[in-house]
Amino acid sequence: GAGVSQSPRYKVAKRGQDVALRCDPISGHVSLFWYQQALGQGPEFLTYFQNEAQLDKSGLPSDRFFAERPEGSVSTLKIQRTQQEDSAVYLCASSPDRANGNTIYFGEGSWLTVV
Amino acid sequence: SQQGEEDPQALSIQEGENATMNCSYKTSINNLQWYRQNSGRGLVHLILIRSNEREKHSGRLRVTLDTSKKSSSLLITASRAADTASYFCATALMRFGAGTRLTVKP
Numbered sequence: 001g002a003g004v005s006q007s008p009r010y011k012v013a014k015r016g017q018d019v020a021l022r023c024d025p026i027s028g029h030v031s032l033f034w035y036q037q038a039l040g041q042g043p044e045f046l047t048y049f050q051n052e053a054q055l056d057k058s059g060l061p062s063d064r065f066f067a068e069r070p071e072g073s074v075s076t077l078k079i080q081r082t083q084q085e086d087s088a089v090y091l092c093a094s095s096p097d098r099a100n101g102n103t104i105y106f107g108e109g110s111w112l113t114v115v
Numbered sequence: 116s117q118q119g120e121e122d123p124q125a126l127s128i129q130e131g132e133n134a135t136m137n138c139s140y141k142t143s144i145n146n147l148q149w150y151r152q153n154s155g156r157g158l159v160h161l162i163l164i165r166s167n168e169r170e171k172h173s174g175r176l177r178v179t180l181d182t183s184k185k186s187s188s189l190l191i192t193a194s195r196a197a198d199t200a201s202y203f204c205a206t207a208l209m210r211f212g213a214g215t216r217l218t219v220k221p
Contacts, residue, residue: 004157033209042203042211043158045118091157093209101146101207106157 002026004107006092012113013082021077021110025094032075033104034067035091043091049075050098082114118210119147119187121203127218134191136215138204139184145207147180149189152201152214161189161202196221 005024013019025032031050035043036059045059051072060067064082069075079086089109095102119138128134138147146165150158164171164180164187171178177190191198194217201214 035211042201042213045208045210048209093158101144101148101163101209103148103160103163104209106159108157 004092004094004105006090006107006110008110009108010111010113012115015083015114016081017114018078018080019082019112021079021090021092021112023075023077023092023094023107025073025075025092026096026105027073029094029096029105030098031095031102031104032069033093033095034075034077035093036061037089037091037109039088046077046090079112082112084114087112087114118208118212119204119206120212121215123215124213125216125218127220128194130194130196130219130221132194132219134194134198134217134219136189136202136217138187138189138212140187140204140206141185142206144182147187148205149176149178149187150203150205150211152203154200158203158211191217194219 007022034046037043047067048056049069064080066078089111091109093104093106095104119140148163149161152158162173164178175192180187196219198219201216203211203214
């Protein structure tokens, strides 16, 4: 389809394992966002890319979290040495323009459970 | 805070009634957006209101914006069970609050 695609949709990781979550934004979209959403909570901002440049990573909770978008399209969120508190839905969103209050389009999320 | 804060946290109404939820923010804005999230899904954009607009309509949705009070409201008229979802507001930096969880009982 033409929407934001995330994979895997569901991931169960053992504590201490590294995970990588992939986001395919809508083709041509400049802006890309990652959010973390715990059960019953709102999406918490993690990081923002404009093309390949990571302009804001203020929301990444620790240095175990790393995101990249090397060619300005597909992005990967990597979590090293996962812990139980990392269990959440990770949402990716993209926007055709620079982030300035423009509409963003969300994927369905990657559900991570750390056991 | 750079995010919108929604209230109430939860709202339960009967089908056919109107639902009103509010958003407050602290920074100046160019526009404000409302999003909806069905359980287990991503967020879906509902409506955007610009800072020079006071009211905007889209189908059964009515959004108001009061920049002097730094607040916005989302009204859903003639609610349906399918409107059951969480609703979020967002300003320029695309930060979200905890949302309002709306339950519409058939």
